[in-house]
Amino acid sequence: MTLDARSPAPVALPAGGSLVLRNARLPGSDDLVDVRIDDGAVTHLGYIDPAASAGRSGAAVEVVDLGERWLIPGLWDNHVHFTQWAQTARRLDVSGAASAAHAAAFVAARIAARATFTPSGDTLIGFGFRDAMWADAPSRAVLDAASASALGPIPVALVSGDLHSCWLNSAALARYGLPDHATGLLREADAFRVAQMLDTVSDGVVDGWVDDAARAAAARGVVGVVDMEMTWNLDAWQRRIAAGTTALRVEFGVYSQHLQHAADLGLRGGALIDGTEGLLSVGPFKVITDGSLNTRTAYCVDAYPGLTGPDAHGLLNVTPDELLPLLRQSAGLGLRAAVHAIGDQANRLALDALEQLAAEAPTPHFSGLGHSIEHAQLLSDDDVQRFARLGIVASVQPEHALDDREVADRFWAGRTQRAFPLASLLAAGVELAFGSDAPVAPLDPWVAIAAAVGRGRDGDDPWHPEQSVSRQDALAASARGRHRVSVGDVADLAVCEIDPLVASVADLRRMPVAATLLAGRFTHRTL
Structure with a gap:
């Protein structure tokens, strides 16, 4: 099997290394097939005699009945900011704000509900505002009024839903080195700098959140992500994998400020990182x-x-x-x-x-x-x-x-x-x-597939439906070019309850996933 720079390397299966998936359907067909996996790769598609119970090394073969569910290639999210995605659920959600005043009301309600803030306490961080259609403009004064407290000034920083701006009150502007900023609405480089300064949670806590997010992604059929987090990510992912975060393959991006460091370490694009069970590799050079x-x-x-x-x-x-x-x-x-x-x-x-x-x-x-x-x-x-x-x-x-x-x-x-x-x-x-740019959109390839096919959601008319794509093309764009499992593939697989090639757009968006496998190892399983 030939692997190109963007193909995952096989990871050996434990305990004999052989698995048979019985009674699988492939997308677009009602025919039932059995699938054999040896040493992390698909070695057979078709009928397998139940009497053939020995693996390549003579060990017993594990057999799992898929119950006539659909077997597809495992899905990738080709653009995520994984640490920010893992943190988003812990931040104040202001995505529903219809105006600056509305967003400020979310802030005021959170402060009123939490008596733990002190004058030297943590910054209140929110995420998700989108101000392009607002009638009123974000300002530091609006947030100052919303965050006024008898306990003293409470720093407030809201990160926009597109990650390209941050809205700060006066206390936060002073904390993050911009006390004289006129409006408190930071864009591009200033926003990126402040967003990185907001990440003050300890490594141990963040790593736990990342592990949760990785398991949640696996439950949606995801086998790999390209992590575009702006920080240097090699060390973080080595630490996480060593601690047991093994549900996903990760390709970590390298930004301009880290190119020399990557060169000093002798890193090459696509190279696997030693000691990470074949899960971590050098990803792309990202430039904004x-x-x-x-x-x-x-x-x-x-x-x-x-x-x-x-x-x-x-x-x-x-x-x-x-x-x-x-x-x-x-x-x-x-x-x-x-x-x-x-x-x-x-x-x-x-x-x-x-x-x-x-x-x-x-x-x-x-x-x-x-x-x-x-x-x-x-x-x-x-x-x-x-x-x-x-x-x-x-x-x-x-x-x-x-x-x-x-x-x-x-x-x-x-x-x-x-x-x-x-x-x-x-x-x-x-x-x-396809990707999500999570947390800009949810880390869920089925959401991307449904959007590409339907060009609409929540009952809205499709937007420029002439630019919609087929279900097969959308699946391939989410699975590194594959829309069907073949002999010789790395056994990065997902098992669906509905055929993705005939599912409605609504069913695509909510697609139930019964199992996910990484090189033949279950990372999610409800079977």
Whole structure:
């Protein structure tokens, strides 16, 4: 079996290493098959004589009856911020706020309900506000009024649902080094810096939350994630796996500030990390070139309605002159590039840089690494074709289209036929890789699959249904290109109660998962 840089390595099964899954159905078929797994790989599909009870080493074969459920390739989330996702459930949920005043009311209610805050106490952290459609603007004064307490000033920091802005009151601004900030609404680099400073929970506590989140992901059929957390993640994941967090494969991203450290350690893209049971590997080089739609910082050809001045088209976090040298440096380490670009001009500039990289060093620095653009939310028709010509993967998050549809209709008016263009990318021959960007959207590939197929939720009419994709294509985009289990595959598998190729969009979103296997080892099981 040949493994490319993005394929997981087999992990040996314990105690004889053989497993037979009986009475499985494959998607799109009612025929029953038996599946044999040896040493972490699928070795047989078809009928297996019950009398054949010895494994390769002569040990007894474990037999599990799937009860005519559907067996599919295990699912990946190709873009997560795993530590932030694990923390989100412990933070104040302000995602339902319809205005700045409404968000402040959530804060006031939480403070009133908790008498443990002291003048030197912890920061109250919230998550999920989206202010693009608000009639009133976030301000430090609004949060100051909501957080006033007889116990003294309580620092409050709210992280936006798209992770590209933070809203702080005066006490938090003073705590995090920005006492003179005029509005308290931080964007891009300032927001990223503060968000990292909010992560003050001890390693032991966070690791427990991460383990819970990993098990929850496995219960949704997930076998692996690409962790795009902005901090250096190698040490954290080594510690977690050593402590027993073994439900997922993890590819950890490397940011610009860590490239030299990665080089000093001799890390190479796709390499497995010793001592992690084959679960941890070096992931992509992540670089954030522009902002986001909800924060109105996605870098676009056209100005945002109602905005004037130098930032009216959005913001570039990394200029073209800065991007290409970074891509050269990361390619020298064998790292595939994962370039964040949301606006159409940001995507154009990212493709320009990747095209120049290909022209300079097509082998080995470009071909075969599977470079991606992350998000790719607004594209020109010409740039869709460039994705295909350059072999760039579109690493996209279909649920974002449903989160952002109203904001896109307002701020990208007249251009939304080019927004989240999944069908156009597929028609051009571009490889899609689905993710969530958790905590921006839930870490649940079935949510992404349903969004890509249905382009709507909660009874809403589909948004630009011409850009919907088939169930088979959506499954493949969530399973590293596979939509069906084959002999020779690594036995990263999931067992579903409903055939995903015929399920309704509603059933896709709630898909019951009976079991998940990682190299033939159960990480979730209700059978």
